[in-house]
Amino acid sequence: MGGVKIAVSGKGGAGKTTLAAALIRAYAATHRRVYAVDADPDASLALALGIPPETAVEIRPVVDLREQMRRVMGGEGEFFALNPPLGEVLDEFCFRLGNILLIRMGELKKGGTSCYCRENAFLNAVLTALLLERDEVVVMDMPAGIEHLSRGTARGVDVLLVVAEPNQRSIHTGRLVEGLAADLGIPRVAVVGNKIQSPEDGALVRTAFPGRVLALLPFDRAAYRGEGDLGVEFVAAVAGIKEMLDKERVS
Numbered sequence: 723m724g725g726v727k728i729a730v731s732g733k734g735g736a737g738k739t740t741l742a743a744a745l746i747r748a749y750a751a752t753h754r755r756v757y758a759v760d761a762d763p764d765a766s767l768a769l770a771l772g773i774p775p776e777t778a779v780e781i782r783p784v785v786d787l788r789e790q791m792r793r794v795m796g797g798e799g800e801f802f803a804l805n806p807p808l809g810e811v812l813d814e815f816c817f818r819l820g821n822i823l824l825i826r827m828g829e830l831k832k833g834g835t836s837c838y839c840r841e842n843a844f845l846n847a848v849l850t851a852l853l854l855e856r857d858e859v860v861v862m863d864m865p866a867g868i869e870h871l872s873r874g875t876a877r878g879v880d881v882l883l884v885v886a887e888p889n890q891r892s893i894h895t896g897r898l899v900e901g902l903a904a905d906l907g908i909p910r911v912a913v914v915g916n917k918i919q920s921p922e923d924g925a926l927v928r929t930a931f932p933g934r935v936l937a938l939l940p941f942d943r944a945a946y947r948g949e950g951d952l953g954v955e956f957v958a959a960v961a962g963i964k965e966m967l968d969k970e971r972v973s
């Protein structure tokens with residue numbers, strides 16, 4: 723089975739990281755390797771994947787990687803070659819957890835200085851290498867702003883999952899994210915309701931996003947406590963998402 727590129731977004735606290743980590747685990751069980759991209763500045767994907775906190779803080783973001791890579795590649799100046807060498811050496815800089823390769827993007831720099839431009843261009847090049855140049859599974863944990871995606875890199879995203887809790891604020895942000903994704907031309911955008919505790923919760927999400935809800939994930943005690951082993955219902959629902967996405971891709 724080929725690669726699929728999935729981005730997960732939604733309001734802070736909706737459950738992006740929880741869903742991304744569960745999807746990464748599901749794909750890691752069936753695929754030779756899975757790239758896990760933490761593009762949210764809160765950098766909690768490592769923890770959600772079960773990496774101990776003291777190890778997680780040691781994982782260098784891509785912005786730091788640039789310096790390291792420059793040394794390895796011997797590149798110089800503003801326009802040192804990024805491709806294809808970047809694609810070739812990228813894996814060396816990933817944090818490995820079995821067949822999961824974790825990449826922390828780090829914060830996008832705002833402002834117009836050329837220095838920031840270079841750093842952001844590098845982040846863009848890393849995403850291009852991952853999303854457009856290889857046929858692997860990539861799951862990205864994004865902030866609501868999805869600003870790591872440029873018009874260019876968005877071309878490599880197959881599906882954006884918008885996580886929404888059954889409450890108005892989460893739904894509001896979810897709709898904004900849907901709009902941003904449409905602007906970027908992402909071909910498939912689907913909503914995942916999370917922390918669903920009743921049929922009313924499910925109905926609230928389905929009514930807010932008519933015909934656009936791919937799945938509803940139950941409220942999960944272990945997820946709530948931030949523990950590794952999520953409940954069987956939650957895991958089964960995430961496996962269902964993976965199955966639906968796999969099916970859409972072959973048909």
Ligand SMILES: Nc1ncnc2c1ncn2[C@@H]1O[C@H](COP(=O)(O)OP(=O)(O)O)[C@@H](O)[C@H]1O
Nearest residue numbers: 734735736737738739740917940941942945946
């Ligand atoms: N299905 C769920 N059931 C119960 N709690 C959840 C569920 N999904 C996420 N949580 C909890 O909600 C909080 C936010 O989840 P998280 O995945 O970090 O959201 P985000 O990445 O969108 O900010 C965390 O405390 C997490 O444990």
Ligand SMILES: [Mg+2]
Nearest residue numbers: 738739762766
């Ligand atoms: Mg998160």
